[in-house]
Structure formats: C-alpha cells, structure tokens
Amino acid sequence: MSWTIGEVTVHRVDEIEFPAATGPWLLPGATAEVVSGEDWLHPDFADGGAIRLHSHSFAFEKDGMKILVDTGVGNGKTRANPAWNDLDTGYLDALTAAGFAPDEVDLVLLTHLHTDHVGWNTREEDGEWVPTFASARHVTSRAEREFWAAYEMDGPRRQMFEDSVLPVQRAGLLDLVDVPADGMEIVSGVRLLPTPGHTPGHVSIELTSSGETALITGDAVHHPVQFAHPEIGASVDIDPAESEKTRRRLLAELADSGALVLGTHFAPPTGGRLVPHGSGYRLAERP
Numbered sequence: 001m002s003w004t005i006g007e008v009t010v011h012r013v014d015e016i017e018f019p020a021a022t023g024p025w026l027l028p029g030a031t032a033e034v035v036s037g038e039d040w041l042h043p044d045f046a047d048g049g050a051i052r053l054h055s056h057s058f059a060f061e062k063d064g065m066k067i068l069v070d071t072g073v074g075n076g077k078t079r080a081n082p083a084w085n086d087l088d089t090g091y092l093d094a095l096t097a098a099g100f101a102p103d104e105v106d107l108v109l110l111t112h113l114h115t116d117h118v119g120w121n122t123r124e125e126d127g128e129w130v131p132t133f134a135s136a137r138h139v140t141s142r143a144e145r146e147f148w149a150a151y152e153m154d155g156p157r158r159q160m161f162e163d164s165v166l167p168v169q170r171a172g173l174l175d176l177v178d179v180p181a182d183g184m185e186i187v188s189g190v191r192l193l194p195t196p197g198h199t200p201g202h203v204s205i206e207l208t209s210s211g212e213t214a215l216i217t218g219d220a221v222h223h224p225v226q227f228a229h230p231e232i233g234a235s236v237d238i239d240p241a242e243s244e245k246t247r248r249r250l251l252a253e254l255a256d257s258g259a260l261v262l263g264t265h266f267a268p269p270t271g272g273r274l275v276p277h278g279s280g281y282r283l284a285e286r287p
Helices: 022-026 032-036 091-097 115-121 142-150 155-170 240-257
Strands: 002-005 008-017 054-062 065-069 107-109 122-125 128-131 137-141 174-177 184-187 190-194 203-209 212-216 260-262 271-277 280-284
Touching: 002 203, 002 212, 002 260, 008 091, 008 203, 054 203, 107 184, 115 122, 115 155, 122 155, 128 155, 137 142, 137 190, 142 174, 155 174, 212 240, 240 271, 240 280
Parallel strands: 065 107, 107 137, 137 174, 212 260
Antiparallel strands: 002 008, 008 054, 054 065, 122 128, 184 190, 190 203, 203 212, 260 271, 271 280
C-alpha cells in the first residue's frame, strides 16, 4: 500500500493487526454503540461495534535519504501484552521488499517512545539486542526522552527501554532534538510537529512535496472514530486533557488544509482527508 505526495511515495510497511480486545482497552470511550453509529467506519475501520487497529511503519525517500517513521513492536521481545509478546513476523522482509533494506535506512523518526513504536529499533544477534538500522540517525524529541528518564517506570516499560531504546542510545544513534511550538524541519519538506498529550514529547510527521502535504499521526489519533468524536482518548494518554486539546486543534488544521492523513494504527485504507461530519469530521477518500 502506498501514496504519492508530490514527488514522494510513502509506503505502508505492515507488522500485525491487533486483536479485537485491544479496542475496548485502548479507547474505552469507543463503545459498540458509538462505533456502530458511525456508518462510514464500516467495513474498513470497524466490524460491527468493534474497532480495528493495526501496527505498521511508513517509509519514504526524500532528498536521497531513506526515511522510516516508527518501528512497530519488534520480533522476539518479552512483552506483558500477550498480543505483542515474542512476535515472529515478516516485517523486515516487507520493509526490504518496499526498497528499504535495514542497512540502507538513513533516518528513523520516532513519534514517541512507546513499546509499539520502537520495537524494530533493535534485533537480536548472538543473544544481544543490537540496532537494526545501524547506519541510521534515530530522531525523537528531547522532551520525550527526558520525560521517560525521570518517570518511575514499571518492569515491562523498563524492559522495553533496555531492549529497544538504550542499545540505540549506547551506539550513539539516538538524536534528541528540541522541537519548537511551530515544528522543526528535520529534512527539507519533512517536519516534526509537536502533538503532546499522549506523551509529553509526542510529535507527528508532516511531509510536503510539490505543493502537496501529508501528515503521519503517530498516536495523536489512534483510530478514525476519534475524528467524529475527538473527546475519545486513549487509556494510556499521559495527559488526557492535553491529548484532547491537541487532537481538536490538529483535526481542525487538517480539515482546513485538505492534507492527506496517514494513521499510524489505522486499518487499510489507512489514508484519506478530513471532511466535516456532524459536530466533528470523518475520513474521506483522497480526491
């Protein structure tokens, strides 16, 4: 699955579909009644009253650089969530088939440091977790890393940092950047936009080429039901009020601009543009 934005092609690189039980846990406000009441979510984004959620990355080339946005759950990792524990997927084969072999990736953009966004930062070799993208600069916001450095983490989260974040940091590949309120251009036409709330240093990724724009949401939006009901937040939002405030601002900007929206956890067709719908928005096909 891919999209063309100006002169850039963005590829979706699949990892897994989350089990149905993920929806009620992650977005408890997305009840069966709410979801069933939004006909436009069916059949792609919901099955009856149950929402569908996926894990995937986005990959594209810009100015001669091969860029990857978020790295999923990863293989062979010990995780508290049974759906993420000790995975064995063909993610790297899919990434290579899309033209982004691990040793060719130049830049990894991490929207935030949650388990299902950093997993393929590393892979196991001879009993050690080593960087998967050994030639790549891994970029995340300084606010994000500093928050977790001061946060009293439970065992599973400490384990995630130990196997998926710290090996990249120890290798000198983690680049922490200060992202101002109006965003930061990391490569020509590629901007980090602060979208805090889910985590304090969360960023979304804006891509512009030849007058066209796309936005990769990260977890500022987990599922299209939040377009129609932006008050629905995630159970793991660090600051739920800030998350909703960010989401409402972001959705208004996206609807006004007509930008292509690419959801980091959206089931296929994954992308579209926002149009008014009731008191909120819905996702429509790109014109």
